[in-house]
Amino acid sequence: MTISTRHGRPVGELLRDWRQTRGMSQLDLSIEAGVSTRHLSFVETGRSRPSPELLLRLAEHLEMPLAERNTMLLAGGYAPAYPRHELSDPELAPVRAAVRQILDGHSPYPALLVDQHWHLVDANPAVDLFTMDAQPHLLTRPINVLRLSLHPDGLAPRIVNLPEWRAHLLKRLHQQAATTNDPVLYDLHEELRGYPGGDVDTTPASDALSRVLVPLRYRHCDQELSFVSTTTLFGTPRDVTVAGLAVEAFFPADSATTQALRARAAS
Structure with missing residues (x-):
């Protein structure tokens, strides 16, 4: 089953977009993150649900901004990992x-x-x-x-x-x-x-x-x-x-x- 955000964007689609933005192939990312290319492909196509640990590991290697890492976690059905305080807090x-x-x-x-x-x-x-x-x-x-x-x-x-x-x-x-x-x-x-x-x-x-x-x-x-x-x-x-x-x-x-x-x- 495809995991989607509240705005309808699947977690796999977000992951693929960021991978392509960084100019990385599935093989490149799988080698850097220590995950099989097959599993990464399944995540991107929605055939496999990634764990929050895997999403954060992939986000780290993609050098995603913290706000976008939270967005991807939410898309995967998980709570955000990074808080957003007001500077006055x-x-x-x-x-x-x-x-x-x-x-x-x-x-x-x-x-x-x-x-x-x-x-x-x-x-x-x-x-x-x-x-x-x-x-x-x-x-x-x-x-x-x-x-x-x-x-x-x-x-x-x-x-x-x-x-x-x-x-x-x-x-x-x-x-x-x-x-x-x-x-x-x-x-x-x-x-x-x-x-x-x-x-x-x-x-x-x-x-x-x-x-x-x-x-x-x-x-x-x-x-x-x-x-x-x-x-x-x-x-x-x-x-x-x-x-x-x-x-x-x-x-x-x-x-x-x-x-x-x-x-x-x-x-």
Whole structure:
């Protein structure tokens, strides 16, 4: 008998879709997960009901997001294995404390916390450098930081290297959508692609920084500020909410930016 989700998708169909998304054959997955190809085939066609242990093992080798592992367990008739707490819940107090320490400790440079769909969750005061001139409709919650960055009413007019920065963000978002198979991210990618931004200059970079990574060059008042960015994730999440969190931190890429941000914080 075929095992189905509440939405009518069988567990075997979900498993097959994720296997194909990862570009794996049944033989590839069966070898990695230590299960016979015949049994895997029976699971995908609904002829065999997998145990929750097998589903979790297959999901691990397919590197499925925790939320999708829960979906597959539900499709198989089992309870979810991973909780989904609100960030404000007592259980996530250590997470909040760690994030707060990162954000506060990064001042006077901008740092922000985003969820799996790039919605702004928290930020330090220095982030107002990027939001102070944005139109109100982009600052209505939930605030999507990628939309805020590339929209003509947001940061885009002040990004000196907009074509380069835009291409970087779009590539990163597309990779994230492909990895998570998340339709929300695919839709966001299509939306952002429609914003103006110009073509990337294919001429080799003339400065040392741009030959190493893509900087954010941002115009503030009459000064051009230059940043490099990093992304911090929780290394061992077992909660769906925590697994989707990321801290985006911006570091000054030159002494002039360092001085400008410290002077701004002091004033």
